[in-house]
Amino acid sequence: MLDLLALTLGSLLGKTPPSIEVVPVVAWQEAKVFDVPTQSDPVVESIIADYLKNLASLGFSADKQGIWLQSDWAYLGNHQAKTPLSAASLTKIATSLAALETWGTEHRFETEFLTVGTIENGVLKGDLIVKGSGDPLFVWEEAIAVGNELNELGIKEVTGNLIIVDNFAMNFKSDSQTSGQLLQLALNSNRWTPLIKQQYQNLPPNTPKPEITIKGTVKVEKNVPETAQTLLTHQSLTMAELLKQMNIYSNNVMSEMIAESVGGAAVVSEMAAKAAKVDPQEVQLINGSGLGVENRISPRASVGMLIAMEEKLKDNPLSVADLFPMGGRDTTGTVQWRNLPDGVAVKTGTLAQVSALAGVIPTKERGPVWFAIINHGSNVDRFRVEQDRFLQRLATHWDLTPVVSPVKATESVKLGDPKRNLTKES
Incomplete structure (x- = not known):
C-alpha cells in the first residue's frame, strides 16, 4: 500500500482533501539557525536557491515549500524549516521512531492459538481461540504456517467456533470479524481462492498445505476463558523487519496498527517531538500513517526524528538506512520509479497536493547529511522529478559512500517461516 493510497482512499470515500493552510515565515536566507552551527557551503546554498x-518558475508558491539540510555537526540550509507542513507519509518516520523507543529492533508481536477443548483422532472438540497482540503483518503465508503447525499437533477438524480475541488483524484488515473469516479460509486449503494459491507459491517448495475444517462460525469475544490451554504461539517478524516492510511500501494499515500499539497518535507525536528535540508544535499528528492533511511535521522535525533514530541504533548493527528504502538497493515499493542517487535512504510521502521526501545522504566530505523536502502544490509527479534532481545535484557535489549493511533487515523477509511457531515441544 503506497503513499498514493491516500489520494485513492479519499476518492473512494467521496471526500475532497481540504485546502492546506501554511503559516507565513521569513525567507530561508533570513531564517534563524537551528541549534547546530552554520558551516557555509556556497554550492549547497546555490543548489537550494x-x-x-x-x-x-513552475508556478508553485515558495511559502508552501519546506527544506531542511544538515550534517551531524553543521546546518547547511533551510526554507520554512520550523513550519509544520502537511507531510503525508513522513508521519511514518514518527511512528517508526516511537516503535523503536518503545520496543527496540528485536521485538516480536505474538499471536496465541488456544482451546478449552480436547484433541481426539484429529478432531478438536471445542473452539479454536486466537488471541492477537497487534502483529501488523499477519498475511496468507503466516496463516498457512500456523495451519500446518496445527495439523502437526493432530488437528484436522474443529467442532466449535473460531473465536477472535484482542488485537488480531489479517491481510491488513483491521476488523476482527473479517480477519477471522480470512484465517478460517486460509486454514483449509480445500477452500483456497486463486489469490491464496498464488501466495502459497512464495513459500519454499514442498511446503504442506493445511487442512483444517472449522464446523462453527467466526465469533469475536472480549476475553480468553481462564481454562484455555495454549496450542501454539506464532511470532511476527522482528520490529526492524516490520518497519522496513512498512516503510518500503509505505503501508498505511501497518503504520496505524503500530502507532495504536504504542498508544495512539498523541503519544507518537509527543515521543517524536521529544526525541527530535523540537517544539511539540512541529509534530502534529492525527494518526500514525499520514493519511490526511492534518498530519503536520516541520522539515526540521523530520530530520530531527531521523537523527534520533540513528542515535537510538548506535549500539545496533542496524542503521536508519536498514529501516527505509534506499536508492540503488531497493527496486520495489515507493522508490521503484524514482531516480535517487545510489546509497541515499529515504522516506517518501504523497497526498493529493503533497509530495515529501526525507532521508540521509552518505558523503565522504561531511559524513551523513540529513535532509527533508516538503512540497505543496497540484503536481506531485513534477515535485518528485525535482526532488530527485535536487538530490542528484547534491550527490554530484559530494562523493557518496553508500554502505549496505549485510544484516537480516536488508534481506528478503521470510513470510510463513515455520520456525516462528512456538509449541510446548519447541
Whole structure:
C-alpha cells in the first residue's frame, strides 16, 4: 500500500482533501539557525536557491515549500524549516521512531492459538481461540504456517467456533470479524481462492498445505476463558523487519496498527517531538500513517526524528538506512520509479497536493547529511522529478559512500517461516 493510497482512499470515500493552510515565515536566507552551527557551503546554498527558484518558475508558491539540510555537526540550509507542513507519509518516520523507543529492533508481536477443548483422532472438540497482540503483518503465508503447525499437533477438524480475541488483524484488515473469516479460509486449503494459491507459491517448495475444517462460525469475544490451554504461539517478524516492510511500501494499515500499539497518535507525536528535540508544535499528528492533511511535521522535525533514530541504533548493527528504502538497493515499493542517487535512504510521502521526501545522504566530505523536502502544490509527479534532481545535484557535489549493511533487515523477509511457531515441544 503506497503513499498514493491516500489520494485513492479519499476518492473512494467521496471526500475532497481540504485546502492546506501554511503559516507565513521569513525567507530561508533570513531564517534563524537551528541549534547546530552554520558551516557555509556556497554550492549547497546555490543548489537550494536554484531548487526554490525553479519551483517558483513552475508556478508553485515558495511559502508552501519546506527544506531542511544538515550534517551531524553543521546546518547547511533551510526554507520554512520550523513550519509544520502537511507531510503525508513522513508521519511514518514518527511512528517508526516511537516503535523503536518503545520496543527496540528485536521485538516480536505474538499471536496465541488456544482451546478449552480436547484433541481426539484429529478432531478438536471445542473452539479454536486466537488471541492477537497487534502483529501488523499477519498475511496468507503466516496463516498457512500456523495451519500446518496445527495439523502437526493432530488437528484436522474443529467442532466449535473460531473465536477472535484482542488485537488480531489479517491481510491488513483491521476488523476482527473479517480477519477471522480470512484465517478460517486460509486454514483449509480445500477452500483456497486463486489469490491464496498464488501466495502459497512464495513459500519454499514442498511446503504442506493445511487442512483444517472449522464446523462453527467466526465469533469475536472480549476475553480468553481462564481454562484455555495454549496450542501454539506464532511470532511476527522482528520490529526492524516490520518497519522496513512498512516503510518500503509505505503501508498505511501497518503504520496505524503500530502507532495504536504504542498508544495512539498523541503519544507518537509527543515521543517524536521529544526525541527530535523540537517544539511539540512541529509534530502534529492525527494518526500514525499520514493519511490526511492534518498530519503536520516541520522539515526540521523530520530530520530531527531521523537523527534520533540513528542515535537510538548506535549500539545496533542496524542503521536508519536498514529501516527505509534506499536508492540503488531497493527496486520495489515507493522508490521503484524514482531516480535517487545510489546509497541515499529515504522516506517518501504523497497526498493529493503533497509530495515529501526525507532521508540521509552518505558523503565522504561531511559524513551523513540529513535532509527533508516538503512540497505543496497540484503536481506531485513534477515535485518528485525535482526532488530527485535536487538530490542528484547534491550527490554530484559530494562523493557518496553508500554502505549496505549485510544484516537480516536488508534481506528478503521470510513470510510463513515455520520456525516462528512456538509449541510446548519447541
